[in-house]
Amino acid sequence: MTEEDAPKDETKAEAPDASAADAPVDAESDLASIGDKDAVFEALWKRALEAWDDDKPHAALLEHALKSEQLPQLAGRYRAFERDPEKAPRAKKKIDGIVIAATQMLMATKTPPRTKTPWQWSAAAALMFAIVCAWLVYQLFIPHR
Structure with a gap:
């Protein structure tokens, strides 16, 4: 029974530590654990948190985030603030902006429509086919002396 109680005590000991930590600190430690090492992104995110009401x-x-293709990470960070009553309006606005930016980026990278092959190329290919077929008929069916 002491073995069963020990894991419960460990989880109880971890719970107050997790609730006492600030949300941005947890997010940074989580990002560090998955390998996000972009110092510029981290510095810009920290600056955005410090001046939350400033648009710049x-x-x-x-x-x-657009240049370094980190829109999903940025959207995830803003989504974490959607439940905060003070930061939710700006977070939702920024998530909408990220969706628009991602859509524009996808539209800019779509493949161009296929162009029609010039008729001269098709005519040249048909002429070559006819010449080869005529040569084969000559070689196979016309008797040679």
Whole structure:
């Protein structure tokens, strides 16, 4: 029975530590554990958190995320603040902006429509086919002396 009680005590000991930690610190430690090492992204995110009501840090962060293809990480960080009553309106607004930016990025990278092959190329291919077929008929069916 002491073995069964020991894991319960460990989880109880971990729970107060997890609730006492700030959300951004947990997010940074989680990102470090999965290998996010972009120092510029981290610095811009920290600046955006410090000046939450200012648009300039958020715009710089979005621009960097676009260039470094980190829109999913940025959206996840903003989504973590959707339940915060003070930060939720701006977080939702920024998530909408990220969706628009991602859509524009996808539209910019779509493949161009296929172009029609010039008729001269088709005519040349048909002429070559006819010449080869005529040569084969000549070689196979016309008797040679």
